[in-house]
Amino acid sequence: MTTEAASYFSSELLGWYRGNKRDLPWRLNRDPYRIWVSEVMLQQTRVDTVIPYYERFMEKFPTAAALAAAPEPEVLKCWEGLGYYSRARNLQTGAREVVERHGGAVPDDKEAVSSLRGVGPYTAGAIMSIAFNKPEPAVDGNVMRVLSRFFCLEDDIAKPATRVKIEKLAAALIPEGAAGDFNQALMELGALVCTPKSPGCLTCPVMLHCEGRMAGKEHVLPIKTKAKPPRPETRLAALVVGSGEHAGKVLVRQRPASGLLAQMWELPHVLAPQAGEAAAQKAAAGCGRKRARGAQLSVSGSQRSGGDPAQMDQLCRLLAQEEGLLIRPVSWWGETEHIFSHIIWDVQVYQAEFGFRLKDGEPQTALDQTQAAESLVPYEIDTGSSELPTNYRYIGVEEMSELAFPNVFLRILRDYWELTE
DNA sequence: AAGGCGGGGTC
DNA sequence: GACCCAGCCTT
Structure with a gap:
């Protein structure tokens, strides 16, 4: 130069x-x-x-x-x-x-x-x-x-x-x-x-x-190698509406102090066992369930209608296993997609009730597909442990202005409160 | 050096 | 829907 x-x-x-x-x-x-x-x-x-x-x-x-x-x-x-x-x-x-x-x-x-x-x-x-x-x-x-x-x-x-x-x-x-x-x-x-x-x-x-x-290269410069594409993940989230003293409130939890979305608040959710496996299960289950309520927040797939008994089973089992949180998914509520730079979340939201556990007690390995498709998992009220893990709490709509949520859960929660007004 | 880490925009 | 936008930290 x-x-x-x-x-x-x-x-x-x-x-x-x-x-x-x-x-x-x-x-x-x-x-x-x-x-x-x-x-x-x-x-x-x-x-x-x-x-x-x-x-x-x-x-x-x-x-x-x-x-x-x-x-x-x-x-x-x-x-x-x-x-x-x-x-x-x-x-x-x-x-x-x-x-x-x-x-x-x-x-x-x-x-x-x-x-x-x-x-x-x-x-x-x-x-x-x-x-x-x-x-x-x-x-x-x-x-x-x-x-x-x-x-x-x-x-x-x-x-x-x-x-x-x-x-x-x-x-x-x-x-x-x-x-x-x-x-x-x-x-x-x-x-x-x-x-x-x-x-x-x-x-x-x-x-x-x-x-x-x-040199005629203004459109090819700068040279930059492409980032690798994000990996897809299916996330199963629980929309737990409280009863009694928590009536009208929603159960949320705070994420750990490090890692993805550190310290942010969110709906409780788990990683669905396998994207491919879950899709196969979904197909086997022939999910033609009608939508209960709530908007389909955004559609990632073509004409999927959402809601899957096998996912409800997984959500219940994994939340109990990973968090000690006992809930019973009741109905499919909605779906939304969220794109990070390195992950794509397909979030399936299920309405759920608090204080239930599986009748057969301890979490098992994945439920047999046919069984999941044809029968509802048997639940019973858990009288003993109705306590929340320490990073969990119920919040009303007013408390949304105090806690920080990532956009994906803001969309879900705003939609929920809009519908229940 | 490579990967984790959110949320947008344009065409 | 396919493409793009990126700086700091940790490993």
Whole structure:
């Protein structure tokens, strides 16, 4: 790369940015805490999605000290629906580190910022450059795409080594005294013009010297190996409506502190033994049961009508086995699909009653298919153990505003309460 | 280096 | 319905 090419690119881009930048809430000022929060939210998340979350979050936790002092469930609730919830926990941990180590002020030192929980190379560069105007690169997916195209780089951007290489390139392009604007300009161009699918080359400020376009490769760059497809899972969920003192309330549980959807609340559910096996059982059972009530939230299959005695049996057995939760599934309620990056959940929701167990006592191996199809599993009231496991509780609709649920269960619960009003 | 970790959008 | 969007952490 010649110095003329670099200065052409940088000055054209900077000029374009200053005339075209969007008005975004985190561009109101240069408060490093505000920049930090925005950058964490913007990881893997689009601007339009982030804006309302950002406004709410900043109102509730306006400073690192406020965030550090907040109860964790409140932070999680504020993040509800945004995804990748470890970001929220890490951000709060980072805020506590800022309070303890730096008296509540985000440090303007690269190493100190990088050592904060949840702050990696990209976020550190973004904070250093945008908040403090220090000449550090901030290379995200936008930047890798823009620079891959402009310099016609054929490196696979899915490889960690490529990010390191592009960081060096990006660092060399930063104009004197304009690190913050330049880094934002790169990302803004990637978001508005140099888009993944159909890049708007004709409106691009650096089109004339774009090597990728000159080579006719703007549509094939950047090179990126595909992620492997998500694995399908069938999840059997219990919609348990309480009686007596819990009348009208629904039984929910909190997930473990680590792993998928950590600390979030949900309906009790189990992994159906085998996707293929379950499908075979379903076919053998000839499930033509009519829907009891409740909407079919979304349809993943073609003309399946839902509800399967073998699944009801599995739900009862596995909840007892895994959680010590005794319930009796009564009827199929609905179905919804939920797509994560690495898993696809097909969630089958069954209405269930609390306090029942299988007559034959101890959980057995999978019930014989024919038996499952032709007879209902025999249940009896369990008088002895009607206690809930400790991570379980009954909630009314009002308590939905206090507990954080992933979207898939928010959809189910909102639908349920809408129907029972 | 590879995989876990949510939830969206476009065409 | 098939495609796309990705940064930090753990292993």
